Amino acid sequence: MENGEGREVRWGFGENISLTSAGKNSIRATLYEVMSSLKEGDPRPVIPLGHGDPSTFPCFRTTLVAEDAIVDAVRSAKYNCYSPNVGVPSAKYAIAEYLSRDLPYKLSPDDIFLTGGCSQAIEVVISVLARPGANILLPRPGFPAYEARTAFHGLEAQHFDLIPEKGWEIDLEAVKALADENTAAMVIINPNNPCGNVFTYQHLAEVAETARELGIMVIADEVYDHLTFGNNPFIPMGVFGETVPVLTLGSISKRWLVPGWRLGWIATTDPKGIFKETKFLDSMKNFLNISTDPATFIQVKLNVACLEDIHDDIDFCSKLAKEESVILCPGSVLGLKNWLRITFAIDPSSLEDGLDRIKSFCQRHSKSSK
Known part of the structure; x- marks a missing residue:
């Protein structure tokens, strides 16, 4: 030119x-x-x-309680300002209280980081883990968003398979073979998208033990946990206890559907x-x-x-x-x-x-x- x-x-x-x-x-x-x-x-x-x-x-359609809460927040004019990057304190407190119901320990508001959807959550988590030479273990099948983010931040993506013959359980032997001293974390999705399975308590316990042995973090991507049906009930990530560092990604707003889900x-x-x-x-x-x-x-x-x-x-x-x-x-x-x-x-x-x-x-x- x-x-x-x-x-x-x-x-x-x-x-x-x-x-x-x-x-x-x-x-x-x-x-x-x-x-x-x-x-x-x-x-x-x-x-x-x-x-x-x-x-x-x-x-x-979500419950009117959630809709009314949003309308009241807008009309109150209390939130017409730049919010903290990690989320409004009152919202973080409410979420910590809610999630603690399913855990063997109590979360504090400081444990909660609010994002604009799960895509931003993936972006934030991957950027935090992106040290030089690090790799991350991703499920196959899985979401292309993880591959795109790892490439953007210079992380190496390694893939472990989900086994269809075993109800799409994680191939934990493959995880052990892939993990090395540079492995930062492994991603699990439960209930699973795209496969539609829900991991059993026993399998999640095996995942937790494998992660503990390898010394790697678990990124738990939860999808529509209260819209799940099948033989296995949804098991909260509290199964990992405090022995394995777990970052849980998910949309809390989906849980507002609970009050009427059995009638709908x-x-x-x-x-x-x-x-x-x-x-x-x-x-x-x-x-x-x-x-x-x-x-x-x-x-x-x-x-x-x-x-x-x-x-x-x-x-x-x-x-x-x-x-x-x-x-x-x-x-x-x-x-x-x-x-x-x-x-x-x-x-x-x-x-x-x-x-x-x-x-x-x-x-x-x-x-x-x-």
């Missing part, structure tokens, strides 16, 4: 090449790509079974029941390997070999969106190619409609039907 005097100008800014690949791997960007395949003019409503935000549906969606929407009533499992066993004990999400294996003109999970999701107006999350973006993530955080009638459309799509593309 030349300036007004005809001399070439060399600008001093440019992209960070090392972050390019990490930035491309985004759940939101992948879902936007899938949604771009939607057929314009389809009169049917779009069924979003790839999202992770139940609050978009009326049946998941979860009481009437048992995924096993819907699978049984619609005979979804029986008709889909050739195409999808489905666990019948999901939580808010379920991760299913796609059998591409049984489908005509379907190359992989991305292709499956794109064509499903075009032909049936159903959105699923491809497993590739989560670290598992030819897997699919399906959410149950949606109203029951839409879930049944979406499952019926997936069934029709698979049967239409079945090689046996050609």
